[in-house]
Amino acid sequence: MKTSRLEVVSGDSDEQLNRPETLALNQGETVKRLLFLCITILMGVFASSCGGEGTLTVKDPWARPTLVGQNAAIYFVIDNATRQDDTLLSIRGEIADSMEAHLSTMDANGVVSMKPQESVFVPAGEQVKFEPGGLHVMVVDIAKDLQVGDTFQVVLTFRNAGEVPLDVPVVER
Ligand SMILES: [Cu+2]
Numbered sequence: 149m150k151t152s153r154l155e156v157v158s159g160d161s162d163e164q165l166n167r168p169e170t171l172a173l174n175q176g177e178t179v180k181r182l183l184f185l186c187i188t189i190l191m192g193v194f195a196s197s198c199g200g201e202g203t204l205t206v207k208d209p210w211a212r213p214t215l216v217g218q219n220a221a222i223y224f225v226i227d228n229a230t231r232q233d234d235t236l237l238s239i240r241g242e243i244a245d246s247m248e249a250h251l252s253t254m255d256a257n258g259v260v261s262m263k264p265q266e267s268v269f270v271p272a273g274e275q276v277k278f279e280p281g282g283l284h285v286m287v288v289d290i291a292k293d294l295q296v297g298d299t300f301q302v303v304l305t306f307r308n309a310g311e312v313p314l315d316v317p318v319v320e321r
Contacts, residue, residue, distance in 0.1 A: 192220030
């Protein structure tokens with residue numbers, strides 16, 4: 149059985165359309181508003197040149213089709229455009245009770261092993277890629293099939309950026 153959720157977004161545009169005073173501005177008010185606008189823009193420029201303008205985002209999420217009961221892997225790119233180092237602390241989602249960051253490595257004999265990562269460091273101004281053969285989020289014992297076209301949500305928790313929700317599409321790659 150499929151359940152779906154509808155979200156109703158209420159706008160307040162009607163209110164703004166029905167305000168006659170915006171049409172009856174005299175010149176003094178117009179100048180004041182322009183001045184205020186200029187100051188606001190200048191403050192914005194000043195703030196961005198002082199750092200902290202960027203944000204941490206998580207891009208290009210994907211997971212392969214996986215059958216219920218198996219382990220799935222989630223891949224994405226963490227882009228830390230801030231001037232502050234950050235750390236991925238945990239990840240959670242409804243598709244499984246347990247998710248953890250893993251690092252796959254291959255030894256000299258070509259044997260691949262995975263090591264759980266307690267956290268993942270994301271340096272300021274850098275990207276960290278979760279991709280096949282390297283870092284990935286291991287989803288242990290998924291609760292339902294992941295089929296091509298499905299999307300599921302997870303939430304990543306960072307030390308500084310806080311919680312970052314992510315919609316992960318299931319794709320064949
Ligand atoms: Cu793994």
